[in-house]
Amino acid sequence: MTALVLPDIRWFPSWAATVEDFGDEFLHGAGAWNLAHPLEPTEECCEEFIAVLAECSTADPAVQVVAGSGRVASTYFWITAGDGGPDDEVIGFLNLRHELNDWLLQEGGHIGYSVRPARRRRGHATRALALGVHRAGELGIERVLVTCDTGNVASAGTIEAGGGVFEDERNDKRRYWIPAPI
């Protein structure tokens, strides 16, 4: 089981454990750059982070836009280990970009994600990516671009497990397309 949930303070304990587990590692798909300081595993920081993400959202809570930045609309999800219910726990992050600007088309792709170190190699990223692709289909995106650094065997394995069809390498990024169910 793996689920995608929207950021909410009720996930604070496992969110904090996840942030702590990442340590200095970059949190792909978390959108931590929206904060003026590094994420800290405190309730205050979690509340601030959720508020910052909410600030850039549209009337639809599932659609979050960084207004005026030139960035495309995107949705931030937190990956959970179970069914997304009350007893579930956050174990990672996934960002779904609703369209591709030139940089995303060349390098960034539609979806970025990460799973906390302690919970890797259990299929969570593969299942989260599939869920993200499904969400993309709901937005009318027919083909989802997912990329990874050329040396990132874990991410390449995840994308390939998710049905990614390799197109090419650009600027040390491997680029794959996954058809989305519309």
Ligand SMILES: CC(C)(COP(=O)(O)OP(=O)(O)OC[C@H]1O[C@@H](n2cnc3c(N)ncnc32)[C@H](O)[C@@H]1OP(=O)(O)O)[C@@H](O)C(=O)NCCC(=O)NCCS
């Ligand atoms: C990439 C990442 C999200 C994978 O998460 P995960 O939950 O461990 O992935 P999965 O368990 O779904 O693994 C899927 C497949 O990828 C491959 N894979 C995953 N981790 C691997 C590793 N460390 N070495 C080699 N292959 C790996 C395997 O083929 C694996 O299938 P298997 O376990 O059945 O052999 C995780 O390693 C991570 O968060 N890394 C740092 C952030 C990052 O690189 N994000 C991607 C940015 S493009």
